[in-house]
Every structure is written in structure tokens, then in C-alpha cells.
Amino acid sequence: MKALIVRGGWEGHQPVACTELFRRFLEGHGFELRVADTLDVYADRAEMDSAGLIVQCWTRGGFTDEQEAGLVERVAAGAGFAGWHGGVLAVGYENARYQHMVGGRFLFHPGGFVDHSVDITGTDPITEGLGGFDVHTEQYYLHVDPTLDVLATTRFHGTDDAPETAGAVMPVTWKRSFQAGRVFVTTLGHGPSDLTVPATRTMIERGLLWAAAGV
Template sequence: MRALIVRGGWDGHEPVACTELFRGFLEDNGFTLRVAETLDAYLDPDPYDLIIQCWTGARFTERQESALVERVRAGAGFAGWHGGVVATGYEAPTYQFMVGGRFLCHPGGFVDHTIKINTKHPLGYGLSTFDVHTEQYFMHVDPTLDVLATTAFTGDHGAPETAGAVMPVAWTRRFGSGRVFVCTLGHSPADLQVPQTRTLTERGILWACGIVPDHDRDH
């Protein structure tokens, strides 16, 4: 299997360090990797089973957007986290439609909040609610997402409008013949190394490329 990692954009999300965390995991699962630090990688005609994107603030050309979206629609897996997938491509409507959500704000910056796992989701097995101290992403999301994890907003931190909102944190999504996995956690390598976040992300990556975890979803 072949995986393409596309990384770059805003340095504050440490795209190199964050994607390097998963290099060994991908290689151990049989992937041959290509790492690209240009969005023109999407114009490469070579086939990939999996695309991992970590590029906050991307401004796709029409050709880049079309090439990426059509790759996924044709069957490639697409996975990523945090701003690298949902705070990017704002002028790219078909990309936004494919991903299923876009970042709006994170009231209070780094705050304590709780992540609730949907244990009925096939990727949620064995996981339970956990607490984090990081950005709590408020999103606009597609109502058809298959939600894996959520967080509840309190209306604190100067954003009373958010009170009571239950927001997707991680989700899976079918797109044509492809699969999409998104997790809004992952501001930094430290966030991605929280055990539950790491597990969610690894499972999502494998799901995106069609490797179904070996488990009984009823347990």
C-alpha cells in the first residue's frame, strides 16, 4: 500500500513534527510513504491508497482541489486532524464538502474540556470519556457525519452563544468510493500523544484506507 503525506502551512501546528509521529505506525502497517511539502503533490498521477494532510491555511488552486477531491471520490482514503484539515481550504467548496466540517473558533484558547466517545461507533470500542486541556474547536459540520466523539460547550470563555452545543470532535465519512476520517484534536505533538487521541487517530487512519480493525463491535 502507498500513503501520501502532504504537510505544510502554518508552522504553529507543527506539521512536520505531528506527521512524523505516525511514520513508524504507517510503515509497521505495510505502507510505503511519500512525504510532500507542496500542494502540487495532489497533481501527481501516481495512485495512493491513503492521503494524510496536515496543512493549516491552505489556499488550493482549482486544479489542486479538483485532483484531491476526485482521488478520494475514486477510492483513496483521506485522513487528518485539527487545523490541518478543517482550518484550511476555506475558498474550496468541494474540499469542504468532502471533509464535512470547517473550523470557526476555539473560545478561550487552551481550556479544559471533556471528550465523549460514541461507543456504538465501530472505532470507539474499548475507549471511554476522557479529559483534555487544549483548544475546543467550534465547527460548522455536515449533519450526515458518522460521529465518533463529541464535546459539549458551556458558553464560557466569552462565547455564551455556544452554551449547550454538542460538537463533533472526530468523525468518519463516506465520499464516493473513498473514506474520510477527521479528528479536531491535534494542535501539537503533545496533544496527539494523549493515549486516547492517538488511538482514535490511528484507528481512523486505518479505517480511511479500508483496513478494518479486528474486533467485535459489540464488545
Template sequence: MNVLIIRGGWAGHSPVETTSLFLDLFAEHTVRVSDTLETYDDRAALAAADLIVQCWTGGALTASQEANLVDRVAAGAGFAGWHGGVVATFYEASRYQYMVGGRFLCHPGGFVDHRVAITSEHPITAGVADFDVHTEQYFCHVDPGLDVLATTTFEGRHGAPETAGVTMPVVWTRRFGAGRVFVNTLGHSPADLLVPPTDTITRRGLQWAAGLPVSA
């Protein structure tokens, strides 16, 4: 299997450090790591990729880069990532946004205590109990057709009373053409991704998107 990792953009999300946490998953596979979006211009590299892992906050795709990426996922590649690296990026790329199924809007209060509720017995979340985190609580616009695996409920605090009672997807999957998309909105930093339930979910999500057996 061939894995393509695209990492860069805003350094505050530690793209090198966070993607490096999961390289061991693919020790028996071929991994190519790129620090430029120009790789999305390389159709041969995309055609060879069975899984594309992206951690790139901010920036913009050219029309051809967007088309090449979206078309490759629709043709059967997996696409996976976390936090701002997939949902706080490429805001002008509507086909990309449609493929991913959500886009980040805000996180009231910054780093706050909140609870993540597991809502599915999908293999990615099977056996994982609800858990508490202290990190950004992402408020997103999301596609109603997502397969939601975990949610968080806003309490209307931190100067955003209009969010009270809103239940927001935290982890989701999406079938996109012949491809598989996995998104986890947790993961601001390596420490956030190392929280045991978050680590488990992210590792399983990467495996699922790649079409590999999901770890028990």
C-alpha cells in the same frame, strides 16, 4: 499499500512533528512525504495513493488541485487528518469542504479544559472511555450527515455565551463516493496527539481510512 502525506502550511501546528508520530503505522507500506501542495497537481501520484494524510493549515488550493484531490478520494482513496490540518484550511475550496464534512470557525478561550464524550462503538472508538483534555475546543460548521464518533459540549464560557449547551462533533468519519474520510479535531501539537485516547483514536482512524484492519 501506498500512503501519501501532505504536510506544511502554518508551522504552529507542527506538521512535520505531528505526522511523524504515525509513520510507524505504515512501516510495511510505501510512504511518500511531500511538503508542497503542488503534489495535488500530480495525478499519477494521487492515483497511486491508497491513503492521503494531510496536515496543512491555511493556504489555498487551485481549482485543479482541489478537483484532483476530491476526485481521487471519491474514486476510492482514503483521506485522513486532524485539527487545523484538515478543517482550518482551504476555506475557498467548497468541494474540499464538502468532502471533509466540516470547517473550523473558532476556539473560545484558547486552551481550555473540556471533556470528550465517545458516542459510537465504531471500531475507531470501541473500548475508549470519555476523557478530559486541555487544548483548543474546536467550534466548527459540520455536515449533518457525518458519522460522529465523539463530541464535546460547550458551556458558554470564555466570552461566547451563545455556545452554551452546544454539542459539537470532535471525531467523525464520512463515506465519500468510494473513499473513506476520517477527521479528528484534536491535535494542536504533538503533546495533544500523544494523550493516550487521542493517540488511539487517531491511529485507528488512519487505519480505517486506509482500509486496513483497525488495531484492538
């Protein structure tokens, strides 16, 4: 199966270094990798038709109508789509079809980098054997689709810049069906150090395989 990695945008999220962390994992599971550093690949019908899994790490900016249609329609037709943090949640704010497919959008991260806990919710193969864990990174406050299959959450305790968030419980990791396709998202993963946290990496690796399994 072909996995298409689309990376770029704001360099603060280190899209190359972050996606490279998963190269060997994907190749070890039999994926043929294609890496694109432009969103124009979404408008390339031949490239999209051959992609069984799309891994996106692209922060800021948006999609042209043609790019958005190429991506959303390929996932709707059965491809998997997966990504983390701002690479999927802080891009395409004006692209309603993309926002609906992903199921959430980044608003802000109160307090910047803060200590907080990630709580596993229910039972699912993606989180099997994982318990709650602590992280020091950005705690994403989101707008989310109520139909998500939430796998992990975090509770906000309020910060000086956003005391009103105290008590809010927000999704951290989720999966969802999108017509014939599958979508996996986690808010974790600001940079390589976040992605190498064992529980975070395990969730993402399993999420990549789950997203691709629908093809």
C-alpha cells in the same frame, strides 16, 4: 499500499513533528510512505493515482482548482483521506468541493486552550474500548455536515468571549464515506502533546487504517 503525507502551511501546528508521530505506525502496517511539502502534489496525476491513503496536515491557505480537483477526485475514486485539527479543518475555506468532502470547517475556539471533555458516542471499531476522556487544548467550534458518522463529541460551557456557545454539543471525531472513498477527521491535535494523549492517538491510528481499508 502507498500513504501520501502532505504537510506544511502554518508552522504553529508543527506539521512535521505531528505527522512524524505516525510514521512508524504506518510503516509497521505495511504502508510505503511518500512525504510532500507542497500542495502541488495533488495536481500530480501519477502521485495521486498511486496513493491509497492521503494524510494531510496543512493549516491555512487554499487549493488551486487543479489541486482541489486532484485531491477530491482521488478520494471519490476510492482513496482514504485522514487528518486532524486545523490541518484539515482550517484550510481551503474557498474550496467548496474540499469542504464538502471533509464534512466540517473550523470557525473558532472559544477561550483558547481550555479544559474540556471528549465523549464517545455509540459503538464503532475506531472507538471500541475507549471511554470519555478529558483534555486541555483548543475546543473547536465548527460548521459541520449533518450526514457525518460522529464518533465523539464535546459540550461547550460558555466562555467570556463566547457565552452563547454554552450547551452546544459539537462533533470531535467523525468518519464518512465519500463516493468510493473514506474520510476520517478529528478536531484534536493542535500539537504533538495532544496527539500523544492515549485515547486521541488510538482514535487516529484506527482512523488511518479505517480510511485506507476501502482501497
